[in-house]
Amino acid sequence: MPSKRRELQEINAGSMADIAFLLLVFFLVTTTMDSDWGLARRLPPPLDINQPEPPPIKDRNVFVVLANANDQLLVEGEILEINQLKEKAKEFIDNPNDIADLPEKKITKVKFFGNYPVSKQVISLQNDNGTSYDLYIQVQNELAAAYSELRNKLAAEKFGVSYDYLVESNDKPKIKAIRAIYPQRISEAEPKNVGGQ
Amino acid sequence: MSKFNKGKKREGGSISTASLPDIVFMLLFFFMVTTVMREVDLKVKLETPEATQIEKIENKSLVSYIYIGEPYDSKKYGTSSRIQLNDQFAKVLDVGPYVEQKRSEVNEVLIPKLITSMKVDEKTKMGIVTEVKQELRKVQALKINYATRERLNSN
Numbered sequence: 001m002p003s004k005r006r007e008l009q010e011i012n013a014g015s016m017a018d019i020a021f022l023l024l025v026f027f028l029v030t031t032t033m034d035s036d037w038g039l040a041r042r043l044p045p046p047l048d049i050n051q052p053e054p055p056p057i058k059d060r061n062v063f064v065v066l067a068n069a070n071d072q073l074l075v076e077g078e079i080l081e082i083n084q085l086k087e088k089a090k091e092f093i094d095n096p097n098d099i100a101d102l103p104e105k106k107i108t109k110v111k112f113f114g115n116y117p118v119s120k121q122v123i124s125l126q127n128d129n130g131t132s133y134d135l136y137i138q139v140q141n142e143l144a145a146a147y148s149e150l151r152n153k154l155a156a157e158k159f160g161v162s163y164d165y166l167v168e169s170n171d172k173p174k175i176k177a178i179r180a181i182y183p184q185r186i187s188e189a190e191p192k193n194v195g196g197q
Numbered sequence: 198m199s200k201f202n203k204g205k206k207r208e209g210g211s212i213s214t215a216s217l218p219d220i221v222f223m224l225l226f227f228f229m230v231t232t233v234m235r236e237v238d239l240k241v242k243l244e245t246p247e248a249t250q251i252e253k254i255e256n257k258s259l260v261s262y263i264y265i266g267e268p269y270d271s272k273k274y275g276t277s278s279r280i281q282l283n284d285q286f287a288k289v290l291d292v293g294p295y296v297e298q299k300r301s302e303v304n305e306v307l308i309p310k311l312i313t314s315m316k317v318d319e320k321t322k323m324g325i326v327t328e329v330k331q332e333l334r335k336v337q338a339l340k341i342n343y344a345t346r347e348r349l350n351s352n
Contacts, residue, residue, distance in 0.1 A: 013218070017217045038314060040340070043330060140248075141250050
């Protein structure tokens with residue numbers, strides 16, 4: 001009857017769970033948790049034709065890494081496996097015994113360290129057009145690992161904490177000092193095309 | 198009188214499901230907040246190499262992605278590695294305009310912070326990667342990041 005007063009009815013919330021489940025499943029499916037991780041690098045600026053030729057670098061200061069189309073490595077004229085590269089690179093960068101074949105050192109004033117012999121090392125990397133990207137990244141990774149282990153060691157000796165810890169706590173002056181002693185100098189030569197595509 | 202009503206038979210009462218929606222909603226909000234929609238549909242096979250010395254890209258809005266790999270639809274596009282920008286295949290020469298497009302979208306102050314992330318399949322040959330890198334150098338997009346997976350058994 002129209003005159004009868006309607007009772008206030010509650011909305012049935014029983015299907016609420018179903019709706020929520022539906023949405024939940026949608027987001028579960030579309031979600032991607034992977035964040036972007038990777039090796040950060042800086043490319044050299046484009047070549048300027050008018051720029052004067054850079055002064056030649058002595059052979060002993062250059063660590064030559066060549067990778068061919070068959071994914072083989074030639075390091076300083078020696079065939080190496082990828083897992084030997086890091087130790088070889090560390091020995092080169094640090095040159096602890098001042099061997100005549102390894103880089104020269106220049107006494108440089110560095111904050112916290114005073115006058116410190118900094119090695120004039122440069123790593124030169126050249127690959128073929130047919131080298132696989134995987135090997136290229138492995139080489140980059142091993143070289144970065146060599147630098148980071150040396151930096152960690154130096155930071156542990158001087159400051160009692162690892163370099164990674166300094167980076168994490170964003171201790172800029174100390175990071176700068178460590179970087180001044182072990183600057184990451186990886187130069188990439190233009191690739192050759194020997195092995196074909 | 199026994200303290201614990203041992204003798205009395207318990208009734209098999211059903212568990213209340215009234216709080217179920219709340220629990221589901223909680224999960225729902227969690228996934229809604231953490232979700233990042235896939236930016237593009239990948240048209241190339243992408244298995245990035247593994248590395249240990251990796252860094253995280255903090256600000257995703259400042260990243261432009263370049264995908265390089267073998268096309269999924271190899272019957273149509275062949276098996277040689279291709280470059281993918283946004284949702285379509287591109288040539289090496291398109292990389293420059295693509296980065297400049299990204300540059301024009303962001304605030305001027307943030308331009309030096311722009312990163313180009315190269316997501317390259319591990320089987321790709323270096324030839325095409327180098328061409329892309331030369332193209333990036335030409336447009337002064339010098340900050341790059343090689344996307345890699347984390348290698349777990351680091352030694």
